[in-house]
Amino acid sequence: MLLDIEGLSYSRGQGDQCFTVELPSFQLQPGELVAITGRSGSGKSTLLELLGLLTAPHRTERFRWRANGYRQDLDRLWQRRRHGTLSSIRGTSMGFILQTSGLLPFLSVAGNLALIRRALGLPKHDPDLDRMIECLDIGPFLHKKPSQLSVGQQQRASIVRALAHHPALVLADEPTSALDPNLGDAVMTLLLEQARSHGISVLLATHEVDRVETLGIGRLDGSNLHPETGFAWRFGR
Numbered sequence: 001m002l003l004d005i006e007g008l009s010y011s012r013g014q015g016d017q018c019f020t021v022e023l024p025s026f027q028l029q030p031g032e033l034v035a036i037t038g039r040s041g042s043g044k045s046t047l048l049e050l051l052g053l054l055t056a057p058h059r060t061e062r063f064r065w066r067a068n069g070y071r072q073d074l075d076r077l078w079q080r081r082r083h084g085t086l087s088s089i090r091g092t093s094m095g096f097i098l099q100t101s102g103l104l105p106f107l108s109v110a111g112n113l114a115l116i117r118r119a120l121g122l123p124k125h126d127p128d129l130d131r132m133i134e135c136l137d138i139g140p141f142l143h144k145k146p147s148q149l150s151v152g153q154q155q156r157a158s159i160v161r162a163l164a165h166h167p168a169l170v171l172a173d174e175p176t177s178a179l180d181p182n183l184g185d186a187v188m189t190l191l192l193e194q195a196r197s198h199g200i201s202v203l204l205a206t207h208e209v210d211r212v213e214t215l216g217i218g219r220l221d222g223s224n225l226h227p228e229t230g231f232a233w234r235f236g237r
């Protein structure tokens with residue numbers, strides 16, 4: 001099991017503006033793709049930040065990680081402020097597809113893709129990376145800087161970058177939001193194929209419930225615990 005979580009919760013804000021996200025129980029297997037769904041403002045991005053170790057939860061009964069033969073008690077790492085270890089897990093074993101592309105502005109797209117592989121000591125050339133470049137049609141702008149690209153082109157480049165080092169977990173925040181339906185399909189096909197062929201687990205925040213249901217992708221859906229305020233959401237399958 002890649003992630004094993006019980007009783008995770010996080011709150012931000014004060015008093016009647018307090019916003020809470022709860023994840024009572026969640027297990028994610030290697031190669032599993034799960035869509036995080038729920039109304040706008042329900043906390044999908046917040047949940048991705050928590051599961052991607054970018055934000056510390058306020059409470060967890062169990063928060064465990066196991067990848068590449070290593071187990072980590074993430075709860076304990078947060079409590080002991082082992083930020084170096086948390087950062088190393090993020091850098092080596094996770095790939096992020098953010099709403100803002102997150103590509104480094106001073107590098108070309110090719111440079112962005114090469115950086116993570118070089119940092120991890122992986123060979124420069126990888127047939128699988130070439131195939132991903134072809135699949136999302138980013139070859140024509142590999143030499144360009146992110147500022148010279150459309151939002152959709154940046155999004156496609158950031159998807160390939162997140163997968164370039166074959167991480168154990170990819171966290172994707174609305175990865176098809178700026179794409180036309182054909183490219184949206186290509187992205188979903190690529191994520192499913194990477195999950196199956198490389199055992200990469202994918203957590204995908206999305207509003208595209210129809211698309212994920214058509215593809216048979218499981219959902220972690222947010223329900224509103226306080227309909228009058230909408231400030232507390234519980235996510236479950």
Ligand SMILES: Nc1ncnc2c1ncn2[C@@H]1O[C@H](COP(=O)(O)OP(=O)(O)OP(=O)(O)O)[C@@H](O)[C@H]1O
Nearest residue numbers: 012013019038039040041042043044045046047205
């Ligand atoms: N930096 C922040 N500071 C304070 N509140 C925030 C911040 N970012 C988000 N929020 C609030 O936290 C709640 C959850 O936001 P989040 O972005 O996680 O929701 P979401 O489900 O991803 O939304 P969307 O579908 O619109 O992207 C919202 O009520 C939002 O207003």
